[in-house]
Amino acid sequence: MTLRFGDTAGRRCVGVPAIALLVLVCAGLVACGCARQVPLAELGPSGAVVWVRLATSDGEQVTGRVISLDAGSVVVALRHAIEGDVRVRERGGDQALYSGTERLPGQFVRIDTDEGERVAVVHRTFRVVDIASATFHESGGERSLSSIVSLLLGPAVGGALAFIL
Amino acid sequence: MEAHGSTRGVFATVRSTKLVLVAGLLAGVIAMLSGCAATTPENFVEEPGVTVRIVRTLGDSFSGTLIGMDEGVLIVDRSVPKSSSITVVRNDGVDIAYRDGTPIGRAVEIRGVDIVVRERLAFFEIDDIRVVSKAYFGWGTAIAAVLTFLLVQILQDM
Numbered sequence: 001m002t003l004r005f006g007d008t009a010g011r012r013c014v015g016v017p018a019i020a021l022l023v024l025v026c027a028g029l030v031a032c033g034c035a036r037q038v039p040l041a042e043l044g045p046s047g048a049v050v051w052v053r054l055a056t057s058d059g060e061q062v063t064g065r066v067i068s069l070d071a072g073s074v075v076v077a078l079r080h081a082i083e084g085d086v087r088v089r090e091r092g093g094d095q096a097l098y099s100g101t102e103r104l105p106g107q108f109v110r111i112d113t114d115e116g117e118r119v120a121v122v123h124r125t126f127r128v129v130d131i132a133s134a135t136f137h138e139s140g141g142e143r144s145l146s147s148i149v150s151l152l153l154g155p156a157v158g159g160a161l162a163f164i165l
Numbered sequence: 166m167e168a169h170g171s172t173r174g175v176f177a178t179v180r181s182t183k184l185v186l187v188a189g190l191l192a193g194v195i196a197m198l199s200g201c202a203a204t205t206p207e208n209f210v211e212e213p214g215v216t217v218r219i220v221r222t223l224g225d226s227f228s229g230t231l232i233g234m235d236e237g238v239l240i241v242d243r244s245v246p247k248s249s250s251i252t253v254v255r256n257d258g259v260d261i262a263y264r265d266g267t268p269i270g271r272a273v274e275i276r277g278v279d280i281v282v283r284e285r286l287a288f289f290e291i292d293d294i295r296v297v298s299k300a301y302f303g304w305g306t307a308i309a310a311v312l313t314f315l316l317v318q319i320l321q322d323m
Contacts, residue, residue, distance in 0.1 A: 154306035
């Protein structure tokens with residue numbers, strides 16, 4: 001049986017698939033937000049997430065979120081679990097992260113909770129000339145959401161449209 | 166005639182009810198999986214690669230995948246359409262892509278219509294570099310929608 005606009009039964013039930021289509025489109029819009037292009041030098045406040053795994057010429061290896069990247073430096077947000085000797089101390093009105101008596105490099109930003117554990121977020125600046133190598137990575141959440149939308153939403157919207165038209 | 170029309174109406178109602186259920190289920194699945202995806206901000210994809218848009222100081226711009234940084238230069242994978250001006254020459258086991266005889270980078274993948282070229286770009290060669298974020302709707306989504314549309318139309322006409 002084919003539903004056409006000239007068909008009384010078909011016309012009667014066109015409204016229902018139309019609502020279904022609207023629900024799908026709304027779900028897609030809510031889930032996805034809007035695509036945007038963010039300058040690499042201003043990633044921090046934008047909400048766009050880029051991860052970096054870098055090795056310095058001194059042999060130090062760190063992994064964190066890129067806050068900004070330009071010709072001179074890379075600012076990376078690092079997360080340190082607050083446990084054992086690692087704790088946040090306040091001296092002279094400034095908060096800093098310490099491991100034992102040694103102050104950890106970087107600017108203390110805030111304390112987050114990660115799976116029930118407290119972690120300190122520190123912004124650390126690396127000079128580009130001090131970086132031996134680095135790789136940039138996409139957020140896992142963003143990648144999986146992209147797959148979900150491509151696999152489910154496209155066919156769902158196409159199928160619903162075919163019923164309506 | 167009236168009975169026939171009534172039967173068609175029942176079939177149409179059943180079909181539309183099924184459609185609503187399937188659509189509702191899909192919407193729910195999308196919402197749930199989106200929630201799962203959104204609640205894991207502290208993980209990242211192991212394979213390097215971030216989609217970027219680059220404007221060079223020469224004035225041209227292109228989309229590519231930012232792979233990494235090595236000795237102060239950015240490493241970007243870029244799709245170059247196959248043409249008579251593009252040649253790939255293997256040198257010591259490494260495929261080098263040339264445009265009009267000038268090396269443009271390492272050919273990391275040779276596909277049907279294009280070649281993925283890994284270029285090394287110094288910062289002074291880049292005027293602007295932007296990360297493409299939250300671009301979930303791509304050509305894949307559109308093609309999947311069109312194919313499903315056609316498939317359902319064919320099934321309805323059978």
